[in-house]
Amino acid sequence: MDSEHMGDDLAKVLLTEEQIQARLSELAEQIWHDYEGKDLLLVGVLKGAVVVMADLMRALPGTAPMDWMAVSSYGSGTKSSGVVRILKDLDADITGKDVLIVEDIIDSGLTLSWIRANLESRKPASVEICTLLRKPDVVKVDIPVKYVGFDIPNEFVVGYGLDYAERYRNLRCVGTLAPHVYA
Ligand code: XMP
Ligand code: MG
Numbered sequence: 001m002d003s004e005h006m007g008d009d010l011a012k013v014l015l016t017e018e019q020i021q022a023r024l025s026e027l028a029e030q031i032w033h034d035y036e037g038k039d040l041l042l043v044g045v046l047k048g049a050v051v052v053m054a055d056l057m058r059a060l061p062g063t064a065p066m067d068w069m070a071v072s073s074y075g076s077g078t079k080s081s082g083v084v085r086i087l088k089d090l091d092a093d094i095t096g097k098d099v100l101i102v103e104d105i106i107d108s109g110l111t112l113s114w115i116r117a118n119l120e121s122r123k124p125a126s127v128e129i130c131t132l133l134r135k136p137d138v139v140k141v142d143i144p145v146k147y148v149g150f151d152i153p154n155e156f157v158v159g160y161g162l163d164y165a166e167r168y169r170n171l172r173c174v175g176t177l178a179p180h181v182y183a
Helices: 017-034 050-059 110-120 136-140
Strands: 010-015 040-046 066-074 083-088 098-106 126-134 147-151 174-177
Touching: 017 050, 017 126, 017 147, 040 050, 040 110, 050 098, 066 110, 083 110, 098 110, 110 126
Parallel strands: 040 066, 040 098, 098 126, 126 147
Antiparallel strands: 010 174, 066 083
């Protein structure tokens, strides 16, 4: 879905489809270079990372396997608590693999630091993180993020996999919603 089909639901476009694709191409080149000779496994976190994963993996100059995890983070409204439950675990054993977690957004970083620790306990060769978007609050948690698409302001955004009440994930750009949508 393009922003012109959004009616007046979108208040502002933060990142256009072109900006996102250009940045993902850069990240894919960098990742491919960094993982040369390694056993790269892309691990996506459902559902938000679906769109990032689809475009990032196709931007890679070569092929790499992927796996998925689904977690539920207990929290109220749009804030996560860091208390996480696994809804769907990885299909495969990651022992000895070079795991790259692919995420849509890091806000507080609580969910991701839990996932990272959980994956690290399975004895992979390495665990790194790639996120399309990062919000400023993440500095409060000590979580190293190797690949960041864009640092964005502390606003609730939708599109490109990110939802509001499960909607707007199919929007090709990233933007903020107009106040009337929340009403
Ligand atoms: P933490 O705070 O643990 O949470 O890093 C990350 C998760 O929170 C959701 N999230 C958002 N979802 N627009 C969204 O659609 C946002 O602006 C936003 N900020 C945080 C998201 O599920 C992410 O994985
Ligand atoms: Mg969500």
